[in-house]
Amino acid sequence: MNKVEAIIRPERLSIVVSALAEEGFHGLNVSHVTGRGEQRGIAYVGRAGQSYVVDMLPKVKLEIVVRDHDTQRVIDTIITAARTGEVGDGKIFVIPVANAIRVRTGENGDVAL
Numbered sequence: 001m002n003k004v005e006a007i008i009r010p011e012r013l014s015i016v017v018s019a020l021a022e023e024g025f026h027g028l029n030v031s032h033v034t035g036r037g038e039q040r041g042i043a044y045v046g047r048a049g050q051s052y053v054v055d056m057l058p059k060v061k062l063e064i065v066v067r068d069h070d071t072q073r074v075i076d077t078i079i080t081a082a083r084t085g086e087v088g089d090g091k092i093f094v095i096p097v098a099n100a101i102r103v104r105t106g107e108n109g110d111v112a113l
């Protein structure tokens with residue numbers, strides 16, 4: 001069992017969530033975060049010539065815990081739906097998960113997902 005943690009562009013959230021649902025993945029967590037990647041935010045010049053640096057950008061973090069054999073399919077689905085080809089498209093981390101327990105029934109393991 002793995003947790004797929006994907007940091008994506010906020011404007012791609014609904015298309016990524018729909019693409020995951022089409023593949024049968026419904027349970028997930030969404031958090032609004034700020035962060036930065038390799039470019040350390042963005043620098044730009046305003047209309048009056050003043051320069052600005054925004055070093056933390058708004059992103060959305062999706063967390064989806066999936067069976068081992070579904071992990072690659074979830075990753076591929078997120079990449080296809082989230083990619084624009086420009087810098088800042090995001091990043092995906094895969095983290096091993098020891099167990100999952102459904103509170104209502106006490107079921108655990110893959111059946112609890």
Ligand SMILES: Nc1ncnc2c1ncn2[C@@H]1O[C@H](COP(=O)(O)OP(=O)(O)OP(=O)(O)O)[C@@H](O)[C@H]1O
Binds near residue numbers: 034038057059086089
């Ligand atoms: N090493 C990291 N650890 C944790 N979060 C990260 C890391 N790198 C990026 N992030 C998060 O992912 C977001 C998007 O990163 P981003 O897509 O800019 O990555 P990048 O490595 O700079 O790739 P690119 O060159 O395509 O922009 C960041 O704003 C930050 O929230």
Ligand SMILES: [Mg+2]
Binds near residue numbers: 037038040087089
């Ligand atoms: Mg970047």
